[in-house]
Amino acid sequence: MSPLAQAVIYSLVALPAIAQSPAFATITIKPALSANPPGARMRVLPGGNLTGSAVSVNALLSYAYDVPSNPSPRLSNLPEWALREKYDIEAKAPANAVPPGLPEGEARSRVQQMVRELLAGRFQLVLRVENRTMPVYALTIASGGPRLQKSPIAGKGCAFQTGPDACHNFVGGLGHPLNAKAIDMDDLAHYIANWTGLPVVNRSALSGLFTVNTEGWVPMRLPPPPPNTTATAVNPFAGLPTIFDVLRKLGLELKRQQDTLSVYTVEHIERPAAN
Template identity: 35%
Template structure:
């Protein structure tokens, strides 16, 4: 998952970034409930982990990174990933719900590869996928604590949010046939039009993408727990057509309803926030 900083963008401002996740297994959903209650049973750390700065060292305006994490083995791999992205991934938290930490955790990029022995791989293959994924998350949390000295705590705050709900008439998108085997999400600008396209996509992931665009937390309250193929196109409010004859397009609110059968409703809700108390650059391999 691409990760920007925690600075919130003005409402409906154009987002100049691309999200791309290629996961061999189900990506942890960006849930409103962080993975604080992961099972403690079984190994909670990797046997071997190598963390190196990327060749460029900095994200340098490129927010594109990859994470590979299958639920069928203990292998975890990430390329061009920030510490901030790793924290969000491990705790299943959207960027607007993670606070604190020095600036480098959002700008310094790393390549990470970690795994355990064949015996643990075999144990993972025997577990239900959901349980295996949760154990993998716990292992990544341990990696962050051991190699980055990460310490965090959680707070609950009541804040203005948008609730993503199903509009009258029902959803207008199809169930994915990939069944969690491949996740691919992208958002980018083409001319004056913004596009979000997701294959094997959860609505919680869509809610996080909308959070970046709206500059406010968007909570998935659709009640739809499946995985879907989605495409959403709209014209940001701050875009002026390049010429009088340039085609227009719907606003984000209109596009959500017309293209996906979804709505955003303003609410005040308890929001869980993960606060970074301490983090260091990664220790030597």
């Protein structure tokens, strides 16, 4: 199949997968009172409800499509306001949309589909989606085996949220150290892809939740500086190890290989009408 034939423009409400996962029953979206409040966060509650404080459209896209929140070749043509402007969101899932006992991966997939529907319905998002073969880093187990600490937090009810003690979330720091209470390997691949030179895919076959605590590392790429700022000659990452060194201590490694990934181009998006 030619790349042109693989490219499809669609409104998200037409996705077949949504037929298997209902949309949010009610959605409230309002501009955030402050663009950068100290309590900015996004949280998926058991049952599929979504709450967000000062959340950008970019953050919603990152969660819904498993793409980096930093600029990435996997997502293009997103307007600047979708990165800068923040919203407070309350979205309630229908009863039994994410029933108790559902495997964690399936529960996340259902909520992701509902967030895609939210983006399509309230932000009028239309994407062009193309499958492309490209160089990637595959996250794999190193030859000596994994050296990971199992998380004391059980997977059941461990939904996505931001915050220092949250599941599926990393606590930031200089060089983006891998500090987290309960993450899986998909979380790890998604997180480090924000600063690696290539997309990262999880090929470790490791399941379960882990606690990690590492030093920071030298990013391979950085997001563009904020407007009206000047570059500094001081390298804040001098002396930090590479991500390859950091992962090696966890019994993991990145292998460069080819893979086929979905690439998204924003064809249309609008600011939502507040309610």
